[in-house]
Amino acid sequence: MANIAKIQTLLNDTAKAIRIKYGIPNIAGVIVRDNGATTMNTIQGVKNSNLSETAAGNQMTASDYFNVGSISKPITGFLLACLIKKGILTWDTTIEEVFPEFKSKVFRDKHGMNDLFLKVKVYELMAHVSGMNGAQFYPDYNVATNPDAQNRDTDPFRFPQDQGLTAGGNSRDPEWMTNASLLYQRYLFTVLSMKKKKYLYNSAQNMGYQNQASSGYGATVTICTAMAERKTGKVWEQLMDEVLAGPLQGLFNIKFGNLTNGAQFHSFNSNTNKFVPNTSMDTSLMPFSSKFPTGGIHCTVGGIAQYIRYNLPAIDYSQIFDVQQYHQTVTTAAKGGLAVSGDQFWHTGATSSSLAAIRIYANAGRGVAVMMNCGPQGSNAGTAEFELLEKLEEIHKNWDTI
Structure with missing residues (x-):
């Protein structure tokens, strides 16, 4: 014993x-x-x-x-699975089902989006096999190693978090410290991700994931949270708190923030x-x-x-x-x-x-x-x-x- x-x-x-x-x-x-x-x-x-x-x-x-760190991704997947159990989403729910405006060619053309990822499913985003480049939108001026860098650098809709606008010390910080800002940023990230070309899963050029960059492979998890937000009308932080206050109450000691x-x-x-x-x-x-x-x-x-x-x-x-x-x-x-x-x-x-x-x-x-x-x-x-x-x-x- x-x-x-x-x-x-x-x-x-x-x-x-x-x-x-x-x-x-x-x-x-x-x-x-x-x-x-x-x-x-x-x-x-x-x-x-x-x-x-x-x-x-x-x-x-x-x-x-x-x-x-990145263990946050499968933990977010677990919380997502709890919402799937509630019928809010399924593992097979597609991006276009949640965001029907993306099906409009007029809408896509206006925002520089393509139609490659309309039918991407929740589980593909979670398992990193969507073909979507989940790299963060940091500027990278080495076009030889990052072919889409030029377009990303000049994109007026570059993701605000990756420009450092939400890193602290900015006089307009209070504008980002709202649920409305979080909803906006996750939706914006979804739109930006649908501007990129598609990469092949398991390609030698993309580290076996859906992107060729060295970071951000799992940022597509953010799109899953944006999908849950659109379906419920609630910010992901609220959904997470509600799940943790439900059948998980007192059992799962996790948090975000500080x-x-x-x-x-x-x-x-x-x-x-x-x-x-x-x-x-x-x-x-x-x-x-x-x-x-x-x-x-x-x-x-x-x-x-x-x-x-x-x-x-x-x-x-x-x-x-x-x-x-x-x-x-x-x-x-x-x-x-x-x-x-x-x-x-x-x-x-x-x-x-x-x-x-x-x-x-x-x-x-x-x-x-x-x-x-x-x-x-x-x-x-x-x-x-x-x-x-x-x-x-x-x-x-x-x-x-x-």
């Missing part, structure tokens, strides 16, 4: 040693086993590296949130070889980031553990969503947005100032996850992340002999 006390000590000691080894501000690990009946975690480190480790309230705790309770994102300062708080990622505009469904969701250790549990078919969550549909394989991704590799559903997440990874062995009734509010650029944070992930797998394997 497993010695839970010894396992907890091993979890804590392992995570602490990795944190010290790589000089990272914080790290958390989660193990879910036995079809969700057993959940254990470890949380090591501080909320703010500028403060002393012994400063009051500076230790990360089970109630604090970690940003999960990290809260003094927790900070951390970036690596190569001059000092230390992590420092990245205050640009924790502004008053954070709750109004229209693309947060692609990378701006935060989880507690309990929240990420519950997400793993929702993916275990042995538990009956049929009143909330259909896990079989959510897991249905499209190519190397499931309809709900998780990547698929053999018997493993997985995803990773990274911003410049946070990291996360998750592995779910649905049929085996288990999973592991690692999160940290510090980023990989110029540091060994990514190495630390996967070292702890492998240690969690090892602890699971040796569970009964520890």
Whole structure:
């Protein structure tokens, strides 16, 4: 029989040693086993590296949130699956069904849109196989490596978030801090995405995803949220809050916006070889980031553990969503947005100032996850992340002999 006390000590000691080894501000690990009946975690480190480790309230705790980066995409897919269960959308709902104005050639010509993506379905957007270039609309003047850069740079409807207008410090910031602005931005992103040419799934030119750029592959998730907004007349933030306040109430500790309770994102300062708080990622505009469904969701250790549990078919969550549909394989991704590799559903997440990874062995009734509010650029944070992930797998394997 497993010695839970010894396992907890091993979890804590392992995570602490990795944190010290790589000089990272914080790290958390989660193990879910036995079809969700057993959940254990470890949380090591501080909320703010500028403060002393012994400063009051500076230790990360089970109630604090970690940003999960692109794991936000399959989590958004799960929330979308909850709305599908309610009949608001289906996995096969098309863009033109939700936005009938797009079917008008006059409308498309007026806005420079094409007709290539009218019949793209929700699951294709979630699984990154739509052929739609989900890259963000950053200016890129290297036309040789980014052929559509010229048109994008001169487009008067360039996405405002990607111009930095919603990054904070602008005198007109209050205009963006409204639900109406969020609805507008997601609709605008949908229109802009339908101006681009179509890329072939699994092409050597596009990294195996639907776009040839190095970022934004999952930004098409934003279009799914825009579709839900059009169908309901409610902003996605409200829909998300309603789902979390319904049958998920008190179970799924996730949020968007600021990290809260003094927790900070951390970036690596190569001059000092230390992590420092990245205050640009924790502004008053954070709750109004229209693309947060692609990378701006935060989880507690309990929240990420519950997400793993929702993916275990042995538990009956049929009143909330259909896990079989959510897991249905499209190519190397499931309809709900998780990547698929053999018997493993997985995803990773990274911003410049946070990291996360998750592995779910649905049929085996288990999973592991690692999160940290510090980023990989110029540091060994990514190495630390996967070292702890492998240690969690090892602890699971040796569970009964520890």
